[in-house]
Amino acid sequence: MEAAGYRLLLREPAWEEHRLLKGSQPGVNLHVFSAGARDIPLMLRMRDWLRANDADRALYAATKALAARTWKYVQHYADAKTAVISGILARAEAAAPSTGGGATRAGR
The missing domain is CATH 1.10.10 (Arc Repressor Mutant, subunit A)
Known part of the structure; x- marks a missing residue:
């Protein structure tokens, strides 16, 4: 994800392995979860x-x-x-x- 221009802002392992990444072009927040997250x-x-x-x-x-x-x-x-x-x-x-x-x- 870093190679694609995203930087990791937040890790929440207790919430379905949630990760929050920030992209700059375009400016987006990308939320990533473990497979099968509720x-x-x-x-x-x-x-x-x-x-x-x-x-x-x-x-x-x-x-x-x-x-x-x-x-x-x-x-x-x-x-x-x-x-x-x-x-x-x-x-x-x-x-x-x-x-x-x-x-x-x-x-x-």
Whole structure:
């Protein structure tokens, strides 16, 4: 990943071997998890919902703009966007066919 221009920012082995990498061209945050991680279906549901829902995509983009602020800890940024992400996920879950699982860890 480093050869592709990403740098490692965060390791969270206890959360599905989560790694956060930062890319500069384009400027993105890349989240990497171990195979079979429990949160992957939730993240894919969020992705698919945002692709299909203009209003929530705009809301999410506005919320992500919080990242431009200076945060003492990245968790403060995650906490600041939790309510918006929880709401978006609730709408996505309500619109999706039942899969037997609920939304979790929305603030990540």
